[in-house]
Amino acid sequence: MPSxxxxxxxxxxxxxxxxxxxxxxxxxxxxxxxxxxxxxARGFVPALDDTPDLWARARxxxxxxxxxxxxxVGSSRMLFDFDIEELHRAIGGPRAIELATVGTNxxxxxxxxxxxxxxxxxxxxxxxxxxxxxxxGAATRIVGRALDRxxxxxxxxxxxxxxxxxLDARLAFLDGDELTLKKLIEQLELxxxxxxxxxxxxxxxxxxxxxxxxxxxxxxxxxDAVRREQIEAxxxxxxxxxxxxxxxxxxxxxxxxxxxxxxxRAAVTKIRARGGRVIYIRFPSSGxxxxxxxxxxxxxxxxxxxxxxTGAPGIHFEDHPELAGFECxxxxxxxxxxxxxFTRRLIxxxxxxxxxxxxxxxx
Amino acid sequence: xxxNSLTFVVFFSFVIGLWYLIDDWRTRKAMLLVGSxxxxxxxxxxxxxxxxxxxxxxxxxxxxxxxxxxxxxRRLILLISLVVNLGLLGYFKYGxxxxxxxxxxxxxxxxDFHPATPSIILPxxxxxxxxxxxxxxxxVYLGRCEPFASFLDYGLFLTFFPHLVAGPILRPHEIVPxxxxxxxxxxxxxxxxxxxxxxxxxxxVVLADTLLSPSAEMVFGAHQPLGALDAWVGIxxxxxxxxxxxxxxxxxxxxxxxxxxxxxxxxxxxxxxAVGFSDFWRRWHISLSRxxxxxxYIPLGGNRKxxxxxxxxxxxxxxxxxxxxxxxxxxxxWGGLHGFYLFVERLLRRFCPRVAWLExxxxxFALSLFTFFLVxxxxxxxxxxxxxxxxxxLGAAFGFGGGPALLPTQQVLAVFVTMAGLLASHFAxxxxxxxxxxxxxxxxxxxxxxxxxxxxxxxxxGTGDAFIYFQF
Numbered sequence: 001m002p003s004x005x006x007x008x009x010x011x012x013x014x015x016x017x018x019x020x021x022x023x024x025x026x027x028x029x030x031x032x033x034x035x036x037x038x039x040x041a042r043g044f045v046p047a048l049d050d051t052p053d054l055w056a057r058a059r060x061x062x063x064x065x066x067x068x069x070x071x072x073v074g075s076s077r078m079l080f081d082f083d084i085e086e087l088h089r090a091i092g093g094p095r096a097i098e099l100a101t102v103g104t105n106x107x108x109x110x111x112x113x114x115x116x117x118x119x120x121x122x123x124x125x126x127x128x129x130x131x132x133x134x135x136x137g138a139a140t141r142i143v144g145r146a147l148d149r150x151x152x153x154x155x156x157x158x159x160x161x162x163x164x165x166x167l168d169a170r171l172a173f174l175d176g177d178e179l180t181l182k183k184l185i186e187q188l189e190l191x192x193x194x195x196x197x198x199x200x201x202x203x204x205x206x207x208x209x210x211x212x213x214x215x216x217x218x219x220x221x222x223x224d225a226v227r228r229e230q231i232e233a234x235x236x237x238x239x240x241x242x243x244x245x246x247x248x249x250x251x252x253x254x255x256x257x258x259x260x261x262x263x264x265r266a267a268v269t270k271i272r273a274r275g276g277r278v279i280y281i282r283f284p285s286s287g288x289x290x291x292x293x294x295x296x297x298x299x300x301x302x303x304x305x306x307x308x309x310t311g312a313p314g315i316h317f318e319d320h321p322e323l324a325g326f327e328c329x330x331x332x333x334x335x336x337x338x339x340x341x342f343t344r345r346l347i348x349x350x351x352x353x354x355x356x357x358x359x360x361x362x363x
Numbered sequence: 364x365x366x367n368s369l370t371f372v373v374f375f376s377f378v379i380g381l382w383y384l385i386d387d388w389r390t391r392k393a394m395l396l397v398g399s400x401x402x403x404x405x406x407x408x409x410x411x412x413x414x415x416x417x418x419x420x421x422x423x424x425x426x427x428x429x430x431x432x433x434x435x436x437r438r439l440i441l442l443i444s445l446v447v448n449l450g451l452l453g454y455f456k457y458g459x460x461x462x463x464x465x466x467x468x469x470x471x472x473x474x475d476f477h478p479a480t481p482s483i484i485l486p487x488x489x490x491x492x493x494x495x496x497x498x499x500x501x502x503v504y505l506g507r508c509e510p511f512a513s514f515l516d517y518g519l520f521l522t523f524f525p526h527l528v529a530g531p532i533l534r535p536h537e538i539v540p541x542x543x544x545x546x547x548x549x550x551x552x553x554x555x556x557x558x559x560x561x562x563x564x565x566x567x568v569v570l571a572d573t574l575l576s577p578s579a580e581m582v583f584g585a586h587q588p589l590g591a592l593d594a595w596v597g598i599x600x601x602x603x604x605x606x607x608x609x610x611x612x613x614x615x616x617x618x619x620x621x622x623x624x625x626x627x628x629x630x631x632x633x634x635x636x637a638v639g640f641s642d643f644w645r646r647w648h649i650s651l652s653r654x655x656x657x658x659x660y661i662p663l664g665g666n667r668k669x670x671x672x673x674x675x676x677x678x679x680x681x682x683x684x685x686x687x688x689x690x691x692x693x694x695x696x697w698g699g700l701h702g703f704y705l706f707v708e709r710l711l712r713r714f715c716p717r718v719a720w721l722e723x724x725x726x727x728f729a730l731s732l733f734t735f736f737l738v739x740x741x742x743x744x745x746x747x748x749x750x751x752x753x754x755x756x757l758g759a760a761f762g763f764g765g766g767p768a769l770l771p772t773q774q775v776l777a778v779f780v781t782m783a784g785l786l787a788s789h790f791a792x793x794x795x796x797x798x799x800x801x802x803x804x805x806x807x808x809x810x811x812x813x814x815x816x817x818x819x820x821x822x823x824x825g826t827g828d829a830f831i832y833f834q835f
Contacts, residue, residue: 009626010617010621010626010627010798011796011798011799012549012551012552012555012621012798013555013798013799013801013802014802015801015802015804015806015809016806017550017551017554017555017558018550018551018554019806020554020558020806020809020810020813021554021557021558021813023810023814024810024813024814024817025817027810027814028814028817028818028821031814031818032818032821035818035822154405154406154407155404155405155406155408156364156365156368156370156371156405156406157368157370159369159370159373159405160368160369160370163369163370163373164369167369174824176824179824180573180822180823180824181569181573181819181822181823181824182573182577182823184822185573185574185773185774185777186771186773188773190771190772190773190776191772192768192771192772193768193772194767194768195766195767195768195769196767196768196769196770196771196772199581199769199770199771200771200772200773
């Protein structure tokens with residue numbers, strides 16, 4: 001570039017930058033250590049965040065798994081209430097892969113499995129009426145992000161996720177649910193304008209996950225009544241008032257119900273056609289959540305209709321006395337201890353629907 | 364690879380370590396080039412082939428141009444570069460848009476046309492490196508510079524990782540002499556470079572992603588009718604987000620380059636304190652404005668012809684500038700609005716008598732606030748998903764929406780406080796650069812600011828959201 005004559009330079013402000021760097025580093029380390037100690041003192045412990053990257057890693061395991069793999073699909077009730085270890089102990093074989101995500105309509109994942117020619121295994125699917133019949137919007141956002149990371153995640157993102165998980169498992173202040181700056185701001189108690197109250201409701205952390213994404217209800221939810229009530233209020237908060245006439249709303253709900261039922265049927269039929277299986281499970285709910293579910297989603301129109309349309313087997317907690325006695329911590333999920341016991345009691349009911357055991361005795 | 368990712372922390376530490384360990388200048392540059400290719404490939408490895416194609420074509424085109432004497436032959440050689448580079452850009456960036464609009468046009472003419480739906484992924488940074496490589500061949504064609512003597516220097520000019528995917532859009536003369544002269548950064552430059560990287564990351568992770576983006580997303584994604592307050596908070600939030608996101612990237616790029624001892628030019632100079640739109644475009648995305656001025660506006664005739672022709676040239680430049688950002692009519696409208704503002708400003712300057720009050724501090728402040736207000740209006744179209752949604756939001760901002768409140772008080776406050784701070788900083792730095800300001804601040808205060816930047820980044824725990832300008 002011989003003809004170029006530019007001698008472009010940037011001014012460096014005349015300050016002692018090296019000295020400032022050393023001080024800034026020292027102060028940042030001190031502040032971070034102080035913040036970590038404070039977080040631990042408030043009851044937070046180092047735990048993995050349930051991130052889209054962790055989900056993507058679980059989904060990648062399915063790509064490498066044998067075609068008859070068992071996968072767990074659905075929302076938080078599957079994630080918190082079903083114990084992978086108990087199932088493995090009972091039936092052997094490869095451990096089930098956890099693909100459930102919080103606040104998610106199961107149909108998104110079920111349709112993905114139906115479209116995957118490699119999958120000829122068993123999908124154990126949690127049915128949550130309030131989510132099953134919401135096949136768009138908020139109920140697909142979280143799983144959408146997770147799927148996006150699985151389908152389009154870059155090498156750089158995967159490596160960053162691994163590094164983050166390493167740190168996340170060691171530092172309590174790395175907590176995406178409550179301790180990020182964004183979440184701390186959301187927790188500020190301020191008066192709200194009329195209409196904005198629902199958007200201002202803060203959902204505290206409910207669960208933690210391990211490396212294979214087995215979720216567990218936080219002990220803090222069991223012991224902290226304020227936190228528990230805060231969560232319960234969110235589960236049963238009323239929908240924003242609709243401007244549409246009631247008849248039109250009812251017609252829309254029925255249209256949506258029919259659409260969901262037929263999409264579920266199509267997905268189940270496709271999986272079964274390849275030799276796969278789908279088993280639906282209705283996990284326990286209690287208190288205000290169960291009361292609301294009974295009113296808004298009558299069993300005959302939802303659970304019974306789903307099983308009738310798809311022809312898939314299902315296990316409803318209310319149909320089996322051994323499953324019916326569990327009390328949910330915050331009306332929607334079992335405690336970590338109860339989830340193990342619940343799974344233990346569920347497995348004998350589940351086994352008849354699983355593939356018959358092979359010569360090694362594994363299903 | 365994103366600056367705001369843990370992978371980048373590892374990559375940068377490794378590359379900067381090697382840079383200072385290796386003695387030989389050529390080996391150091393080769394290491395930097397390989398590192399830059401790794402930086403790019405960490406997103407989507409196959410797309411590095413497009414970068415290589417563009418690099419190799421223009422390496423040879425520049426040499427052939429320099430050797431050729433006959434004008435017709437020179438024009439033909441230049442055409443090869445333009446066809447390859449603009450062809451790639453056109454295919455990847457505008458392919459889907461062209462097909463979509465062709466279908467609309469065909470239907471309007473009564474032809475039921477059903478093309479195969481194109482599924483094209485846009486290679487990251489293609490708009491930036493394409494403009495850089497085009498500027499190189501055009502400069503050689505016009506005799507403004509000679510071809511690079513070293514392929515290594517040429518490769519680094521295009522690929523040097525800090526500016527590769529989102530600028531600043533460099534011109535050969537700004538960086539190549541620095542590649543020719545063996546040097547290392549002084550410890551002052553290295554530490555100041557790290558400070559700038561922290562500042563840029565703070566702008567991106569804390570201001571853009573944490574404090575502003577949630578409100579912008581809620582308002583621009585709202586399905587319900589909006590009141591004026593929510594609409595304005597959303598518009599202000601996006602105005603701040605787009606600045607902090609892009610200026611944050613540029614600041615990181617400048618800081619990272621300084622750590623290696625290379626100086627990149629400024630890309631932003633307090634744009635929200637601009638007085639008028641010609642001033643705004645001297646302060647916003649400066650490297651793109653200069654590129655459009657030198658390779659589009661001036662070749663079109665600039666202001667050397669009639670007034671009408673000047674206005675047409677301005678409008679064309681702004682429309683193409685809008686389209687550069689993405690294949691959507693909303694970007695064209697955004698560019699068109701800026702073209703219109705520039706048109707009105709030129710008319711006012713030419714035909715309106717000077718008002719003494721406007722030259723005072725208060726007058727200039729009022730004018731810059733008015734400029735900022737008009738800029739905010741253009742961001743509605745830039746961010747809006749479609750024209751209908753943008754017009755609806757514009758209506759809501761002027762009281763034609765009228766829905767229930769949307770944004771929680773926490774978010775409203777976060778936007779107001781952040782934007783007040785941002786505008787105050789732009790006004791404070793309007794006439795002097797950041798470096799000038801930093802030179803006068805007590806050391807303890809600067810150290811305190813640095814601690815706040817670092818702790819803020821750690822507390823925000825960014826989720827690794829991509830920079831907005833990567834998609835352009």
